[in-house]
Amino acid sequence: MKTTYHHGELRQALIDAARHLIAERQGNDFSLSDACRRAGVSTAAPYRHFPDKTAIINEVVAQGFTDMGNQFRAATAAFPAGAPDRIVAVGQVYLAFAIQEPALFRMMFSQKPNLSEDDIVTAQGRACFGYVLQEVIDYCAFHRVAGDAMMIAVQLWTLVHGAASLTIDGDYAKVAPDLSVSTMIQEGAQKLLFLLPMRG
Amino acid sequence: MKTTYHHGELRQALIDAARHLIAERQGNDFSLSDACRRAGVSTAAPYRHFPDKTAIINEVVAQGFTDMGNQFRAATAAFPAGAPDRIVAVGQVYLAFAIQEPALFRMMFSQKPNLSEDDIVTAQGRACFGYVLQEVIDYCAFHRVAGDAMMIAVQLWTLVHGAASLTIDGDYAKVAPDLSVSTMIQEGAQKLLFLLPMRG
DNA sequence: TTGCCATGTTAGAGACACTAACATAAGTTA
DNA sequence: TAACTTATGTTAGTGTCTCTAACATGGCAA
Numbered sequence: 001m002k003t004t005y006h007h008g009e010l011r012q013a014l015i016d017a018a019r020h021l022i023a024e025r026q027g028n029d030f031s032l033s034d035a036c037r038r039a040g041v042s043t044a045a046p047y048r049h050f051p052d053k054t055a056i057i058n059e060v061v062a063q064g065f066t067d068m069g070n071q072f073r074a075a076t077a078a079f080p081a082g083a084p085d086r087i088v089a090v091g092q093v094y095l096a097f098a099i100q101e102p103a104l105f106r107m108m109f110s111q112k113p114n115l116s117e118d119d120i121v122t123a124q125g126r127a128c129f130g131y132v133l134q135e136v137i138d139y140c141a142f143h144r145v146a147g148d149a150m151m152i153a154v155q156l157w158t159l160v161h162g163a164a165s166l167t168i169d170g171d172y173a174k175v176a177p178d179l180s181v182s183t184m185i186q187e188g189a190q191k192l193l194f195l196l197p198m199r200g
Numbered sequence: 201m202k203t204t205y206h207h208g209e210l211r212q213a214l215i216d217a218a219r220h221l222i223a224e225r226q227g228n229d230f231s232l233s234d235a236c237r238r239a240g241v242s243t244a245a246p247y248r249h250f251p252d253k254t255a256i257i258n259e260v261v262a263q264g265f266t267d268m269g270n271q272f273r274a275a276t277a278a279f280p281a282g283a284p285d286r287i288v289a290v291g292q293v294y295l296a297f298a299i300q301e302p303a304l305f306r307m308m309f310s311q312k313p314n315l316s317e318d319d320i321v322t323a324q325g326r327a328c329f330g331y332v333l334q335e336v337i338d339y340c341a342f343h344r345v346a347g348d349a350m351m352i353a354v355q356l357w358t359l360v361h362g363a364a365s366l367t368i369d370g371d372y373a374k375v376a377p378d379l380s381v382s383t384m385i386q387e388g389a390q391k392l393l394f395l396l397p398m399r400g
Numbered sequence: 401t402t403g404c405c406a407t408g409t410t411a412g413a414g415a416c417a418c419t420a421a422c423a424t425a426a427g428t429t430a
Numbered sequence: 431t432a433a434c435t436t437a438t439g440t441t442a443g444t445g446t447c448t449c450t451a452a453c454a455t456g457g458c459a460a
Binding site for chain 3: 007010041044048049
C-alpha cells in the first residue's frame with residue numbers, strides 16, 4: 001500500500017530498515033538515506049519521527065538488548081535454577097548473537113558518547129547483565145562456590161565479550177585460525193568458576 | 201617552514217594529524233579535511249601520498265601496534281624470563297594502552313573489512329600476540345603448568361581484551377561502577393593460569 | 401464543511417571523500 | 431645556465447551524506 005501519501009508505519013519501517021542495513025553493511029556505517037530508499041520515502045521524512053540519526057540507532061540498539069535478553073530466557077528455560085548449563089547457555093547465546101549480527105553487537109557495546117546517554121539503552125543493557133549476574137549468584141549459592149559472585153559474573157562476561165569481539169573482528173583468524181572459540185570459552189569459564197583443580 | 205609551496209614532510213604530518221584527531225574525537229570518525237587543515241594543506245593534497253583515507257588509517261593502526269609492542273618490551277624488561285610479573289606487565293600495558301588511546305585501540309582491533317587486508321597491519325598485530333604467547337610459553341615451561349600454553353595465552357588475551365573494550369566503551373561504568381578492573385583481571389588471570397586452587 | 405495538525409514533499413545548506421585539471425618547485429640532463 | 435621531467439602542491443567540481451526550511455496533503459474534530 002504505497003499509493004497513499006502517508007506511510008502509516010514509517011517509524012517502525014525506518015527502524016527495521018536501519019537494522020537490516022546495519023547487518024548488511026557490517027562495520028561500515030549505514031546511511032540514513034539508504035534506509036529512506038528502503039522504506040520508500042524521502043530523506044527528510046525520518047525527521048518527523050526522530051530528532052536525528054542517532055535516535056534511530058538508539059532504537060535499534062535497545063531492541064537488540066531486548067532480543068538478547070529474550071534469547072537468554074529462552075536458552076536457559078530448559079535447565080533448573082543453579083545448573084551450570086544455564087551459565088553455559090547464556091554464554092553461547094552471547095557469542096551466537098555477536099556472530100549473527102556483528103555490527104549490531106558492536107553498536108550495542110562500542111557506543112559513541114551520545115549513545116550512552118540514552119536511558120532506555122542503558123536500562124536494557126543493565127537488564128541483560130543483571131540476568132547474567134543472577135545466574136552466577138544462583139550457581140554460586142547452589143554449589144557453595146567460594147568468591148564474590150559479582151566478581152565472577154564480571155569475569156565471565158569479560159571473557160565471553162572479549163571472545164565475541166575478537167571473533168567478529170577477525171582477530172583470532174589472523175593469529176590463531178584453528179582456534180575453537182567455544183571450547184576456549186568453555187574451558188576458561190570452568191577455571192573462572194573454580195571447576196578445574198590446580199594442576200600445576 | 202610553511203612559506204614554501206611544498207610541505208616536505210606532508211606524509212608523516214598527515215599521519216600525525218590523523219592520530220591526533222582519532223584521539224581527540226574519540227569514537228566518532230575523524231575527518232580527513234580536518235587533518236588537512238591541521239597540516240596546513242588543501243583537501244586534495246593527501247591523495248599525492250595515499251590512495252584513500254583508509255590507507256592513512258592503516259598507517260596509524262600499524263604504528264599503534266608498533267608502539268604497543270615496544271611498550272610490552274619496555275614493561276617486561278625488568279623481570280626475568282618466565283616470571284609471572286612479565287605476564288602481568290603485558291596485561292597492564294594492554295589495558296593502559298586502551299585507556300590512553302581508546303579510539304586508536306578500537307581501530308586496531310575492531311577493523312573494517314578493508315583494513316584487515318593490509319599486510320603490514322596484520323603482521324604487526326601478529327607480532328604483538330606472538331609476544332604474549334611467548335611470555336605464556338616461558339611461564340608454563342618454568343612453572344610446569346598443565347595445559348596448552350597456546351590455549352592459556354588466548355584465554356588471557358581474551359580476558360584482557362574484553363576488559364579493555366568494556367572499560368573504554370563505558371559498559372562497566374553502567375553496570376558495575378565500583379569495579380576495580382585491574383583487580384578483576386588480576387584475579388581472573390590467576391585462575392586462568394591455574395594459580396588459584398579450587399575452593400568450591 | 402472547515403480548519404488544524406500530523407506527516408509527507410522538494411529544495412537547499414554545509415560537510416565530507418575523492419577526482420580532474422592546472423601550477424609550482426626541485427631535480428636532472430644538455 | 432637553460433630546458434625538460436617529475437613530485438607535490440593548488441583550485442574547482444562531483445556525488446553523497448545529515449539535517450533544515452518552506453511547502454503540500456490528507457485524516458480527524460468541531
